[in-house]
Amino acid sequence: MSRRWLRVVRTPLGLTTGLLVTAVLVLAIVAPMLWSDRAEVIDTDHILTGPSGDHWAGTDSLGRDIFFRALVATRLSMELALAATVIGVVVGLVLGSAPLLLGRRLGRLVTAGVNIAVAFPGLLLALFFAVIFGVGATGAVLAIGMASAPSFARLVHTLVAGVAALDYVSAARVAGVGRVRVLLRHVLPNIAEPLVVNATISAGGSLLAFAGLSFLGLGVQAPSYDWGRLLFEGIGMIYVNPAAALAPGLAVLVAGLAFNLFGESVAKGLGVSTVGGRLTVTDEDAASAPALSAGGTDExxxxxxxxxxxxxxxxxxxxxxxxxxxxxxxxxxxxxxxxxxxxxxxxxxxxxxxxxxxxxxxxxxxxxxxxxxxxxxxxxxxxxxxxxxxxxxxxxxxxxxxxxxxxxxPTRRMGGQLAEVAVHHQGMSRKQAMARAVDRLRAVRVPDPEKRATQYPHExxxxxxxxxxxxxxxxxxxxxxxxxxxxxxxxxxxxxxxxxxxxxxxxxxxxxxxxxxxxxxxxxxxxxxxxxxxxxxxxxxxxxxxxxxxxxxxxxxxxxxxxxxxxxxxxxxxxxxxxxxxxxxxxxxxxxxxxxxxxxxxxxxxxxxxxxxxxxxxxxxxxxxxxxxxxxxxxxxxxxxxxx
Missing domain, CATH: 3.40.50.300 (P-loop containing nucleotide triphosphate hydrolases)
Structure with a gap:
């Protein structure tokens, strides 16, 4: 798996966008520490001035430097976009896993609701939730997170359904493993890569959506500011100083492209394709786990x-x-x-x-x-x-x-997969269960069982x-x-x-x-x-x-x-x-x-x-x-x- 991720950054596009994403994240950390003072200084002698050597993007209605304000706004813009992405991913995981966790009947109801939500444009959903959660940064985060959840839930549902039908899930169920444990231990690790790709692309989409809500006055409110808020203020003086709108607009464009193109690079490197901006799986490598089962005492x-x-x-x-x-x-x-x-x-x-x-x-x-x-x-x-x-x-x-x-x-070592049965049903400690797994591998004539227990199935x-x-x-x-x-x-x-x-x-x-x-x-x-x-x-x-x-x-x-x-x-x-x-x-x-x-x-x-x-x-x-x-x-x- 590490080789596949290394292959992502070896491509020109992957390396370029990877460095760009890293630069944006580093800027979000250091910019407020380095330039907050310069971004907040009010200079009434230089109100609404154009670009100059002292102010590269000009000043706003209070004489504050627009260029440094755009740099400082990186932190809040990224924090809010990533928070919305996390909400969308978590809610999408829960909704997409509902058929496995709740059973087919309740899962169908959840899936039907997700399918209805996916039919609506994302921006329309975001505006709908913004009205529900209220104006402000918190409401906008929740609105964008909830608006992005249905598409992520659709992907999760498709991937989970493919893996849940495999032998290892059936084997775990025969062993008595609960649905939540099956999801966390056996299903999600095998679909993690396409989910990571989708989350990366969603971060770029959330960034653009959040800037849009702030631009409409539904997101960040004064005196706080993000790129969308700066863009809203810059549009008001575009005929006096176009650079006031250009600086935050360019920041949104570069950061959004960086996340989206990096997500595309990751998708190609991991064997996942994106069609029309949505993720599709090209190889359901789902794999599986063991046939079972175990037992201790004679019953x-x-x-x-x-x-x-x-x-x-x-x-x-x-x-x-x-x-x-x-x-x-x-x-x-x-x-x-x-x-x-x-x-x-x-x-x-x-x-x-x-x-x-x-x-x-x-x-x-x-x-x-x-x-x-x-x-x-x-x-x-x-x-x-x-x-x-x-x-x-x-x-x-x-x-x-x-x-x-x-x-x-395929994501777990052989010894651990055998040992899970003894831990779950026989009450053994992990050390005892691993010893038992090695003993059983020896009993079924697997050569060098101590070494084999540490290997993966493909070995x-x-x-x-x-x-x-x-x-x-x-x-x-x-x-x-x-x-x-x-x-x-x-x-x-x-x-x-x-x-x-x-x-x-x-x-x-x-x-x-x-x-x-x-x-x-x-x-x-x-x-x-x-x-x-x-x-x-x-x-x-x-x-x-x-x-x-x-x-x-x-x-x-x-x-x-x-x-x-x-x-x-x-x-x-x-x-x-x-x-x-x-x-x-x-x-x-x-x-x-x-x-x-x-x-x-x-x-x-x-x-x-x-x-x-x-x-x-x-x-x-x-x-x-x-x-x-x-x-x-x-x-x-x-x-x-x-x-x-």
Missing amino acids: HALDGSPSDLVLDVQDLRVSFPGPAGPIRPVRGVSFSVRHGEALGVVGESGSGKSLTALAVAQLIEEPGRVDAARLQFRGADLREGPRAHRHLLGTSMAMVFQDPMTSFN FSGGMRQRAMIGMGVMGNPSLIIADEPTTALDVTVQQQVLDLLQAIRDEDDVALVLISHDVTVVGEVCDRVLVMYAGRIVEDLPADQLDGGAQHPYTRALVAAVPDMHTDLEQPLAVVPGRPVSPTDVIVGCPFAPRCPLADDHCRTVDPPLAPVEHGIKVACWHAGEPLGLDEETGELVEADAV
């Missing part, structure tokens, strides 16, 4: 769990409002996970795998809705909401997200980041690890290491595992049982050793057939699943796989089959479960056996 006795069930889900449904009615990407999912059991969830993209996991982890917010006949984790009813079981979720459930690059907060390889995410999950003693595509974007060797690590954690601590993946082979090797999802529901539940050769549903057999192995005939086309997946917005009648199924008939297209047991511990939702299929040698698609 089985507190939960009162009557069996070895860790997770019990019955008739889980997830819906979102849509233009034509509710969209239901998860429709009636039921399953359970026991201690030490590994449950795999497979299916194509859009089948509802990840949404099911997020619903279990209480990470679906409004307008999304989660309903279930039963949703119990270690005996606790999660339907009561995340706040009711924040400590339980934060200490006993770990979630490993699929993208290791965006699963850690880790993809495999080490994924291992560190798992280390976050075992900071305590979780009962359940939900791994959502944990081997995505990793090469085969590193992928196997991550899977071996998950297996070792299961064997050592009897931890239950829910592994979500597109890779049927991976799930078959790691898991005890497999759920196959399609169109938001489970279409087959079978032992993992039955995947290859024992699957009953045509969709499951198509997924298995699509995975090449050492015996695949390279002269023939690779097997594929015909057709396209069902969209969550579609109204499904009958079996959702029927349009793609070679065995489908009219009964399949009109009646949705229930998930029912068949044989060998297998449950299938299919009217033609187990019927023979063949492979079309030309297309690679599964077809009826008789058609081959």
